Amino acid sequence: MPTSTKKPFKRFKAKSKPSKPSGSSSSSRTDQSKPTRKQVPHSSLAWSTVKLPTVSNSAGGTTEEDFFQGFDENDAGFMGLQEVEGVEVVYNDDQRGNRLVKFNVLDQDPLSVPLTPQSQAKGKGKGKGKEEEVQDGEAEEELPFQDFGSDEQEEEIASQPVDTRGRLEEKDAAREEEGGNEEEEEEGEEEEEEGKAEGKGAESDAEDDGEMDDAELAEAFSKAKSFMMDQDSDSEEDDSFDSDLLPHWADHDLHPALKRALHLLKFTRPTEIQSRSLPLAMGTAATDSEGEGQPGHRVHPKKRDVIGISQTGSGKTLAYGLPILDALIKSKPSASSSKLGGEEDEVEEEEQTEDGERIPRPLGALIVTPTRELALQVSSHLNALIKASCQNAEDGTISKIALKKRPLIATVCGGMSEQKQRRLIEQGEHGVDIIVATPGRLWEMLRTDDDLALRLKRTRFLVLDEADRMVEVGHFAEMEYILNLVSRRNEITAPKGSRSDEQGEEGEEEEEEDGDKEQATLRLLPFSKVKANPDMQTFIFSATLSKELQVNLRKRRSKKVFSKKGAKASGSTLDDLMERVDFRDPSPKVVDLTPGQGLPEGLTETKVECLVKDKDLYLYYFLLRYPGRTLVFLNSIDGIRRITPILSNLGLSVFPLHSQLQQKQRLKNLDRFRSAKLSNVSGVTMGNGVSGSGLARPTSSVLLATDVAARGLDIPAVDHVVHYQLPRTADTYVHRSGRTARAGGKGVSVALVEPKEKRVWNDVNRALGRNGEINPLPVEYSFLPDLRSRIDLARQIDNAEHKQSKASHDESWLRNLAEEAELELTSDLDPDNELGSDVESKRKGNKKNGESRQAKLAKNKVRNLKERLEALLRKPMTARGVSHRYLTAGSREFVDSLIHQGQNETMIGVKRSTAQADLEKSNESGKVTSNKRVKKTKLVSE
Numbered sequence: 001m002p003t004s005t006k007k008p009f010k011r012f013k014a015k016s017k018p019s020k021p022s023g024s025s026s027s028s029r030t031d032q033s034k035p036t037r038k039q040v041p042h043s044s045l046a047w048s049t050v051k052l053p054t055v056s057n058s059a060g061g062t063t064e065e066d067f068f069q070g071f072d073e074n075d076a077g078f079m080g081l082q083e084v085e086g087v088e089v090v091y092n093d094d095q096r097g098n099r100l101v102k103f104n105v106l107d108q109d110p111l112s113v114p115l116t117p118q119s120q121a122k123g124k125g126k127g128k129g130k131e132e133e134v135q136d137g138e139a140e141e142e143l144p145f146q147d148f149g150s151d152e153q154e155e156e157i158a159s160q161p162v163d164t165r166g167r168l169e170e171k172d173a174a175r176e177e178e179g180g181n182e183e184e185e186e187e188g189e190e191e192e193e194e195g196k197a198e199g200k201g202a203e204s205d206a207e208d209d210g211e212m213d214d215a216e217l218a219e220a221f222s223k224a225k226s227f228m229m230d231q232d233s234d235s236e237e238d239d240s241f242d243s244d245l246l247p248h249w250a251d252h253d254l255h256p257a258l259k260r261a262l263h264l265l266k267f268t269r270p271t272e273i274q275s276r277s278l279p280l281a282m283g284t285a286a287t288d289s290e291g292e293g294q295p296g297h298r299v300h301p302k303k304r305d306v307i308g309i310s311q312t313g314s315g316k317t318l319a320y321g322l323p324i325l326d327a328l329i330k331s332k333p334s335a336s337s338s339k340l341g342g343e344e345d346e347v348e349e350e351e352q353t354e355d356g357e358r359i360p361r362p363l364g365a366l367i368v369t370p371t372r373e374l375a376l377q378v379s380s381h382l383n384a385l386i387k388a389s390c391q392n393a394e395d396g397t398i399s400k401i402a403l404k405k406r407p408l409i410a411t412v413c414g415g416m417s418e419q420k421q422r423r424l425i426e427q428g429e430h431g432v433d434i435i436v437a438t439p440g441r442l443w444e445m446l447r448t449d450d451d452l453a454l455r456l457k458r459t460r461f462l463v464l465d466e467a468d469r470m471v472e473v474g475h476f477a478e479m480e481y482i483l484n485l486v487s488r489r490n491e492i493t494a495p496k497g498s499r500s501d502e503q504g505e506e507g508e509e510e511e512e513e514d515g516d517k518e519q520a521t522l523r524l525l526p527f528s529k530v531k532a533n534p535d536m537q538t539f540i541f542s543a544t545l546s547k548e549l550q551v552n553l554r555k556r557r558s559k560k561v562f563s564k565k566g567a568k569a570s571g572s573t574l575d576d577l578m579e580r581v582d583f584r585d586p587s588p589k590v591v592d593l594t595p596g597q598g599l600p601e602g603l604t605e606t607k608v609e610c611l612v613k614d615k616d617l618y619l620y621y622f623l624l625r626y627p628g629r630t631l632v633f634l635n636s637i638d639g640i641r642r643i644t645p646i647l648s649n650l651g652l653s654v655f656p657l658h659s660q661l662q663q664k665q666r667l668k669n670l671d672r673f674r675s676a677k678l679s680n681v682s683g684v685t686m687g688n689g690v691s692g693s694g695l696a697r698p699t700s701s702v703l704l705a706t707d708v709a710a711r712g713l714d715i716p717a718v719d720h721v722v723h724y725q726l727p728r729t730a731d732t733y734v735h736r737s738g739r740t741a742r743a744g745g746k747g748v749s750v751a752l753v754e755p756k757e758k759r760v761w762n763d764v765n766r767a768l769g770r771n772g773e774i775n776p777l778p779v780e781y782s783f784l785p786d787l788r789s790r791i792d793l794a795r796q797i798d799n800a801e802h803k804q805s806k807a808s809h810d811e812s813w814l815r816n817l818a819e820e821a822e823l824e825l826t827s828d829l830d831p832d833n834e835l836g837s838d839v840e841s842k843r844k845g846n847k848k849n850g851e852s853r854q855a856k857l858a859k860n861k862v863r864n865l866k867e868r869l870e871a872l873l874r875k876p877m878t879a880r881g882v883s884h885r886y887l888t889a890g891s892r893e894f895v896d897s898l899i900h901q902g903q904n905e906t907m908i909g910v911k912r913s914t915a916q917a918d919l920e921k922s923n924e925s926g927k928v929t930s931n932k933r934v935k936k937t938k939l940v941s942e
């Protein structure tokens with residue numbers, strides 16, 4: 001847990017050591033043999049993104065290599081690693097056992113150090129060096145940190161030797177790759193990369209040691225000039241776009257660069273939620289003057305707060321994202337552009353309190369999402385737009401200069417290195433412009449970062465994406481704190497609850513709370529002097545906000561005093577949370593496009609009523625019958641753990657996703673599911689749903705997930721959603737089902753309903769305002785006995801494997817004990833004794849390589865079971881009435897469809913079709929009323 005912050009505006013522990021100015025351009029080496037190094041802050045180093053391959057060779061492969069091969073470079077920010085060269089990384093532990101990380105660079109020749117331009121300027125301009133010791137997410141003694149100088153850009157660039165400036169360009173290029181953003185990695189990975197940097201340091205130092213001679217200086221000047229000229233012409237080009245190319249967006253006064261991006265991304269027309277929200281959010285709604293003159297104290301009375309409710313997959317991210325990006329791009333170039341852009345007059349003056357205390361620049365936008373994956377996805381979505389806004393339509397190149405003028409986005413969420421996230425939010429001269437965060441990690445960082453808290457307090461935009469889910473996942477306390485921070489009522493208190501997922505024992509919690517109180521008192525000082533932004537716009541979006549809540553929001557009940565007493569800790573409702581939002585708009589605009597339910601139009605729903613013990617069977621049937629990308633929702637992690645190995649033994653590509661997986665693994669699995677290249681081509685199959693030797697690609701990809709994946713995740717081309725267990729609320733049913741049929745596409749949702757879920761099912765239907773029951777899935781029952789045998793074997797294999805690994809674990813434990821006691825095993829645990837096969841091994845006392853009889857038996861059992869299952873999987877399954885020995889004896893239609901590859905790949909006797917098409921047909925025919933009475937509707941031989 002981080003220690004308390006003792007002074008405002010400062011974050012890093014620092015030690016004083018005499019050192020040279022870090023930016024001097026003419027330092028020379030005094031002792032060639034013994035180069036000395038000095039510490040620098042991590043944020044002053046020029047971290048660059050590690051490039052990932054673009055071409056996918058993985059075909060849904062499962063090795064680490066496959067995963068990275070299959071990585072889409074556009075998503076590099078998703079898990080992008082960072083590296084820096086020429087830096088020595090030193091780890092130490094302090095007295096309290098905290099880990100300290102120091103970044104040391106060569107003292108003699110600062111120009112060999114890959115520092116950021118700002119930090120070079122800082123050292124050069126001020127003539128003072130600073131050494132900092134970065135503690136893993138902790139603060140001890142603190143010093144002001146962001147005091148970079150404002151030297152002339154030309155001078156700054158020219159002052160660097162040619163190769164150093166080259167590195168600057170490399171860094172630009174790296175940023176270009178990332179679309180202006182960098183994402184998070186696991187701490188372990190970061191350390192690994194840092195370790196790499198240490199290894200490379202010596203090499204790099206040796207290369208870069210030379211002084212700058214006159215010729216190099218001249219070249220650097222000339223390059224700097226041409227660099228700036230490029231930049232100028234580039235910015236002019238920035239403002240041009242032929243609006244005729246995008247007629248459907250003509251009503252929306254978006255920055256030309258954004259229109260260019262929309263055009264490039266082929267978003268030819270706004271979705272309905274976008275076309276309805278944009279004029280309100282941007283203040284261009286011609287007839288809307290509702291907010292004007294009211295006591296909202298807004299600078300822009302027409303720019304409304306918006307509560308947007310529309311179906312899943314209807315483009316809500318851009319409904320709030322476009323007004324934000326538009327305002328930030330139009331208001332000024334990104335802070336990070338100021339120096340290299342050569343537009344000194346555009347650099348914002350730093351604000352100060354009356355007492356001369358520095359006030360950090362306000363944040364552009366804070367976007368809060370309930371889950372980590374959603375936060376990463378929103379960042380990625382907005383970054384894609386930003387990147388496209390800098391793309392040349394003709395040659396596809398990205399303009400570095402334009403990119404520097406775009407808002408910078410950072411993601412702040414749990415499960416990833418907090419230290420790196422801190423570094424990311426400090427990007428640019430004044431920090432990033434947009435933060436996309438989950439409440440838990442954001443709250444954690446705010447506790448120790450006053451700069452961040454003050455930036456956030458004056459944010460220009462606040463977005464709550466999937467606000468209703470925040471309450472469900474127990475983020476109330478953190479959300480309450482964040483909302484209080486941006487509220488104009490200055491009653492800042494420390495957050496009451498600690499993070500729901502990191503709660504310790506009761507005693508520990510109390511101790512923490514005391515620490516919080518102390519911290520809150522210290523922090524009141526700067527807060528009281530800085531006013532929250534009276535002009536902040538609030539956007540709240542979801543597919544499911546109750547009607548009552550909307551009414552309440554519209555009416556804006558009399559404002560409650562926001563105090564500790566008033567706040568309920570857990571179990572508080574969304575209504576409670578919303579009351580804590582200090583809307584600047586006296587009457588926020590509600591755009592509700594979900595009169596009935598919030599389910600997408602292209603969604604076809606169906607159900608299978610079955611016994612709980614048959615759910616695996618029907619799931620397997622569905623996966624084989626309808627290959628494609630299927631997202632299966634379960635209510636418990638145990639359920640996922642049970643089913644994953646069974647489906648995997650059956651040869652399906654299956655990936656789990658739940659909160660107990662490491663974040664890195666969650667992202668990996670999501671990415672594998674997302675990027676699996678599926679085959680629709682018929683060929684030689686193993687009869688198991690996965691391609692055989694004749695096919696390069698699997699036909700199905702399955703993600704088994706808890707509701708961590710229910711909201712917001714935009715996974716392209718999900719064909720089916722299966723509710724293996726019904727969710728507890730109708731809202732979650734809507735969100736889960738909405739992972740398919742996105743952006744106007746089609747998809748199928750299947751609910752497996754067991755008898756005891758019947759009541760929940762009826763409740764869901766009622767809540768969704770359905771009159772009648774939805775139609776059941778047509779099932780070809782003659783396949784079920786074969787499928788059942790396969791599943792039984794797959795289960796047995798899983799059990800046998802468990803026993804096998806337990807036996808070998810027990811055995812190695814016993815063996816280790818025996819070895820420690822210097823005893824010789826002569827029982828059946830001694831493999832040599834029992835099998836008499838490896839006398840040599842026994843002579844050498846090398847028992848580690850041997851296996852006990854039990855272990856061998858267990859292994860044999862697994863092998864036998866696997867062979868049996870493989871034989872079953874190879875055997876084609878045929879529908880009733882079809883003989884696979886005498887295939888040609890069937891009807892002509894069947895033979896024709898076989899020849900023309902119109903058959904299902906694994907089920908002989910049924911045509912290859914989609915669930916959507918089959919359901920539409922059965923719905924039309926109206927004959928099918930219950931899956932118990934469904935006959936072989938797809939049997940071609942009949």
Ligand SMILES: Nc1ncnc2c1ncn2[C@@H]1O[C@H](COP(=O)(O)OP(=O)(O)OP(=O)(O)O)[C@@H](O)[C@H]1O
Pocket residue numbers: 266267268269270271274310311312313314315316317318542543711712713714738739742743
């Ligand atoms: N104007 C547009 N034209 C075409 N596609 C669009 C447009 N706007 C957004 N999209 C695409 O639609 C998909 C769904 O968008 P988004 O994730 O914002 O939906 P959502 O309404 O937030 O869904 P959910 O409620 O599930 O979070 C995305 O892939 C996005 O790129």
